[in-house]
Amino acid sequence: MLSLSPLSHLQRRLLAADPKFLAPPLFRSFSRATAPAARKPTTAVAVLWDLAASHPPSTLPLYDAAVRLHLAATSFGRPRLSMAFLHPSHRLPAPAASAATTHLCRVCGRRFRARDALLRHFDAIHAREHAKRLARIDSARGGRRVHLAAALSLKLSKYEKAARELTAGAGTASPSDEIGRAGVRVELSRTPAASLREHAQLVLDEGSARCLMLVSGHEELASLLRVARERGVRSVVVGGESGLARWADVGFSWAEVIAGKARCAAPSVSGKWRDLDVLKGLEWRYEDDDDEEEIVFEDGDGDGVDELARKGKGKPWWKLDSGDEDSSAG
Numbered sequence: 035m036l037s038l039s040p041l042s043h044l045q046r047r048l049l050a051a052d053p054k055f056l057a058p059p060l061f062r063s064f065s066r067a068t069a070p071a072a073r074k075p076t077t078a079v080a081v082l083w084d085l086a087a088s089h090p091p092s093t094l095p096l097y098d099a100a101v102r103l104h105l106a107a108t109s110f111g112r113p114r115l116s117m118a119f120l121h122p123s124h125r126l127p128a129p130a131a132s133a134a135t136t137h138l139c140r141v142c143g144r145r146f147r148a149r150d151a152l153l154r155h156f157d158a159i160h161a162r163e164h165a166k167r168l169a170r171i172d173s174a175r176g177g178r179r180v181h182l183a184a185a186l187s188l189k190l191s192k193y194e195k196a197a198r199e200l201t202a203g204a205g206t207a208s209p210s211d212e213i214g215r216a217g218v219r220v221e222l223s224r225t226p227a228a229s230l231r232e233h234a235q236l237v238l239d240e241g242s243a244r245c246l247m248l249v250s251g252h253e254e255l256a257s258l259l260r261v262a263r264e265r266g267v268r269s270v271v272v273g274g275e276s277g278l279a280r281w282a283d284v285g286f287s288w289a290e291v292i293a294g295k296a297r298c299a300a301p302s303v304s305g306k307w308r309d310l311d312v313l314k315g316l317e318w319r320y321e322d323d324d325d326e327e328e329i330v331f332e333d334g335d336g337d338g339v340d341e342l343a344r345k346g347k348g349k350p351w352w353k354l355d356s357g358d359e360d361s362s363a364g
Contacts, residue, residue, distance in 0.1 A: 075304050077111030077268075080243035083118040083218070084230045084250040085209065088273035090288050096209060099292065100216035103249065103272065106291050109300035110270060111245050117219045117233060119226035120209055140196035156200060164193045227252050234258055238265060248282070249273060256281040268307055272296075283307070 081103070090099035100118075107113050136145050137152040141160045146152040167186050174182050210220040223229040230250060237243050238261060246262055247270040248255060259269050259281040271282040272291055279285025284303050286296040 075109070075111040075300075077245050077304070078114040078243040079107050079111040079245045079247060080115040080234075080237045081107045081113060081117070081218075081247045082115075082230050082234055082237075082249065084226050084252070085118055085120040085213075086226050087251040088249045088288070090292070094292060096212040097216050099288075100213050100218050102292055102294075104216060104218070105294075106272075106286070106296040106300070107247055109297045110247070110268075110304060114243050115219075115237065116217070117221060118213050119221050119223050119229045119233075120213075121224065121226060122222045140199060141193060153200065156196070160193060160196070164190070227254070231255060231258060235261075238262055238267060241265075244268065245270065247272065248278070251278060253277050266311075 083103070090096065104113065104116065107116070136147065137149050138145050139152060139155060139160075141156070144155065146155065167190060171179060171183050171186065210222065214220050221229060227250070230248070231254075234246060234248065234255070235258065237246060238258075244266075245268045248259075249272040251273045255278055259271075259278075262269050263283075269282040269284075271279040271285040272288065273279070273285075284299075286299075290296050
């Protein structure tokens with residue numbers, strides 16, 4: 035018989051705190067491997083943005099606002115279409131005082147009050163680090179060079195993006211350039227609201243997306259949201275300050291999108307949508323069939339069958355009484 039050694043005082047305390055702590059490593063790794071992973075939403079999402087009708091706060095750069103909008107859309111599903119509509123003469127609003135006096139380094143995240151200080155910091159630190167990385171890649175040979183280039187590719191691309199932004203200058207980029215840099219397709223139109231409505235109707239007709247995200251404040255799009263609900267397409271409206279959000283399944287303001295509240299609320303909202311779809315599929319509907327059915331008798335000698343079948347058209351079995359026979363008998 036196998037005898038077990040008594041547990042020490044420290045082992046008993048650890049076991050009382052967490053019973054899994056003293057489990058063998060094999061069972062601990064198996065329990066972690068069998069833990070259910072979070073299911074990623076796979077719903078196709080179409081994002082349509084009217085910049086003139088719903089613009090982010092001026093304290094946030096347009097590029098950052100577009101990135102956070104994209105992150106909110108990915109929390110609802112897989113973005114299939116992302117478009118922004120703006121007038122050719124549209125210009126960015128003047129930045130607020132807090133945004134004008136703060137310059138962010140896109141490599142390390144430090145903030146500077148003056149742009150000259152940011153440029154000196156970028157040249158003194160990040161430019162030298164970038165040159166050292168390139169020298170390491172050039173000095174390597176064979177497979178080591180391939181592995182080193184793959185390991186440093188993320189840092190190299192991050193530096194190149196930050197360098198392009200500093201080269202472009204502050205406040206000189208157009209709105210289309212800022213939004214396009216965030217991966218959003220830009221369409222210039224003299225009537226942005228009409229273009230957005232046309233593309234949204236095209237998405238509904240084609241059925242290419244099951245979730246429609248409208249970034250607009252025009253209440254004329256309420257009829258479009260009603261059509262989307264009739265076709266089973268979920269709708270999200272960004273710009274909760276307008277009355278358009280009342281016609282959508284869920285609405286968020288720009289402050290909630292920027293703060294990340296829309297991204298945090300998306301899993302619970304998507305779960306409720308899935309539950310509603312399941313309940314709708316299980317819902318029982320009564321369909322009244324008013325068509326008259328002809329009664330056919332397969333057995334019998336045929337006496338009075340035609341007359342009974344003619345009387346039984348469209349009548350339930352409990353109404354097939356012998357009223358005529360009783361009257362004749364009386």
